[in-house]
Amino acid sequence: MPALPPGLLPQGHPVLDTEDRGTKSSLGAVSLVRCGPRRADLASLVVSMRSPRGAIEILVSRSPAPLGDLREALPERAFGLVAPRGNPGRPIEPGPLAERAVRAEERAHAEGAERVTRTPTVASPEGAGEYQLRLGDGCHRVQIMAAVPSTFPHRATDVDAEARDDAGRTLARDRSEAADARLDFCLGEATRVTVPYAGAAGMVPVIATDAVWPIPRAIPNHWGARTRAGFAYALRRRNAPEPTTAPVFESLGVAGPTMVPITLEPGRCYLAAVAVARGESRGLRLAATVGDRYMRDEVVDRPEGAALAFCAESEELARIDVEARGSGVWWTFALFALGGGEP
Template identity: 50%
Template structure:
């Protein structure tokens, strides 16, 4: 037995001696790999890009400051104050200068660089100088195919946008409006004051540069809409085919620049307003492209807006009570006849009116926009909510269908979303930027409850929710 134990012990020592060089080699390889990974430069992030821009501009003699980081969601325009960095400003986050900082010369250039992720798309817009463009001059420029607001707007390229203003034009950078076209984005802002325009972002951050963009093709002149009388008849026939109770036309003459405003008294109900302008017989004329708005008389509340490229304008909205609606327009081809054709549908029955006329009209608009059948019974559930996301559980009957609508009662909206979750099924509706009501239909198979969620964003919005059983 002792001899056997000795043989086993010698075998273990031999195996340990053979394994020691292998472990040493493995540790050496890991150390080499760790050294290589430690020596490899880390991938640059947004803060590194902003630091690189600030450093390169500082080396060229500019006074540089970095503003605190921003986070902006889609649909929320952020105004950013830009002031010249004071003398001796360090290029560190939050080291922006204060208004009236010393060191700015009259002929210096002020530059603001907004950096985001390369997949974020956004625009920058500066404020015009006082008295630079009057309202009438802006209207005339738009009719000539130029948009003064678009000329001040800077579009991002690969997540970066830069605005430079020199001399007295630096006042335009006092407030810069940032609008995110992507779902959301985080921003670093670098501000520089220099004797001339600083080095371009593409040279400092070559990874954000790309090749030339092909110019847009010329689609040619817009299609002629045809004779005015025939278009008025077609609009009335189309509305009656969709169930309109009546269609009432009103006409006026536009101004020499193709603008005007209707003021019409409308009954309660859902309305579709078609705006159509006469086409002059002259060979050389401006193209007809009516853009219009519908606003509640007295309060000025926007009911609908049309900014399409179609020759005629169209506005859809619902009124919870009779009232005066103002319809300003532009885009007619000079002093010509303009017709407003109002098609009216009655308010659906059983739409609650105890929340006020505005809520009544918005709930009816959600039904009308979804082409839902008129409810034949009172709502089985009602709820009131405010800003944020609200969960509203509703008891339902298996084998029955329902329609839920949410409408604004008061306040201002930037977005309204209504969604429903029922078993394995889900649906949602977004009101959009031109509506104050959202609606969604759903059916229960075996479920006895549904989860409705209302998300409201805006300035102190208050909304109401109603759920109707549908046959």
């Protein structure tokens, strides 16, 4: 192995090929044993961790004979034989409807929902139905839960649903294999929302819960309801800090790659967000280059908005790149100043 250059970054290093020469870990540990003259192989080692963060401990031991299997030293990490996957059987019954509805409400309140409302109905004999909801502006989590029949045999409960606005635009869709359907979306203004569902176990009681989170006041509304909703959804999806002041910079753009140069205050943190204002978006990417740091957020599934946060250290400039794909897409970019640096 060649001498390691100072400041070595193993991943992608032109001299060291960690992919080919590396020994991969098992049980969260890796052991290299060399005996006799081959001990010289261990003169220099490069340890590369694939996990984003963690702590590692390095142990070096010399012994007259190999120390044995690592599993003997770390028995708690040995997982034994891997069983064949087999048939998991029927889906687990989700439990009583009332309890599930209460759990959904409690979870929403714990996450800071402003209010939660319930709307009961009964599914058709085919286990399907449709809600017509008049929803106010804000970010919504609509959950559709169906009761499980007490008689046997009965169909499995796997409710799928989608939410559409007046114009027929899909706001959210759930086709997962969970018993309840969950639809997360944001509305920039009061909207009539249609929620068709299917997958209940016949003509059973169904409850729709709607948990609402308010849109941060700093999100501008002068670009229209869809943009406001797009910003709100992007921030919520990234669990981003809520901006408290109006954007310090805004820009508009269209489909294709667009570079937006922005000026920064050293020491201040920023939240950058882009939201679709018009058109059928098929992908949205937002990237920020601040000095030698690069941040990115890419949305492919319902790409209505993207967001990322970054801080300026000594930099006074940053490069924002917005790439929107789709048909007739117009977007709005906003930069919010956060916290530090405010007098």
